[in-house]
């Protein structure tokens with residue numbers, strides 16, 4: 001894969017180093033403010049998400065990691081647009097409504113009370129948010145890793161890996177069933193153990209911002225942040241066509257469980273030779289509808 005030779009003017013170097021930490025800090029500060037005020041958390045989530053997209057699009061134009069990845073391949077952008085809008089407009093709202101209702105029923109059944117008390121709610125909002133993230137990321141990590149090793153799950157998950165370039169928009173290239181099991185293993189668990197709604201929404205808001213940066217075609221310089229967050233430099237290896245590289249870095253927002261289970265992988269100043277599926281035989285990578293139906297085919 002040919003990577004761009006990014007001009008290393010002091011302005012670009014500063015942006016490569018500073019944009020990501022500033023974006024994460026701004027996101028956390030904004031969500032913290034929204035949680036403490038009457039500002040609706042759903043609106044805060046949406047504003048943070050749109051701002052992240054705007055910033056990443058500017059960075060992709062200004063300091064791309066790969067010039068090749070700026071150009072569409074076949075109908076990949078059409079698939080990414082369709083998955084983005086179906087995920088944000090249909091799948092996430094449906095999961096949220098059904099999940100909240102199901103969680104209330106289960107909590108009443110399990111604890112004989114409308115509220116579970118398995119989560120400390122008297123800590124600072126950002127502390128609660130990171131505690132919730134560690135818990136949610138554990139379920140997400142386990143299911144993500146399993147879905148790479150069991151064929152029946154891989155047929156759904158391969159939709160996310162079917163892009164042969166990485167840029168912000170394919171963050172949401174996922175099958176609805178894949179999104180649903182990830183939701184059950186992460187967000188739904190938070191609802192069951194009594195994590196407050198604003199903290200759950202805060203974690204979702206942070207995850208939305210991190211995932212846009214995670215897939216950005218931008219030559220950021222993360223330094224130690226690579227070991228904490230699932231940055232694009234780390235996540236790129238997970239999209240490698242080489243299985244020994246791709247079977248790593250399963251974290252969605254945080255890399256904590258990759259460190260715990262020994263799947264953290266990073267080669268500084270290197271990148272995978274190519275990204276996408278290690279075997280595309282029979283996979284309809286250029287059709288949204290066929291990709292959605294592919295897991296159900298014999």
Ligand SMILES: [Zn+2]
Pocket residue numbers: 144148157160161238
């Ligand atoms: Zn994966």
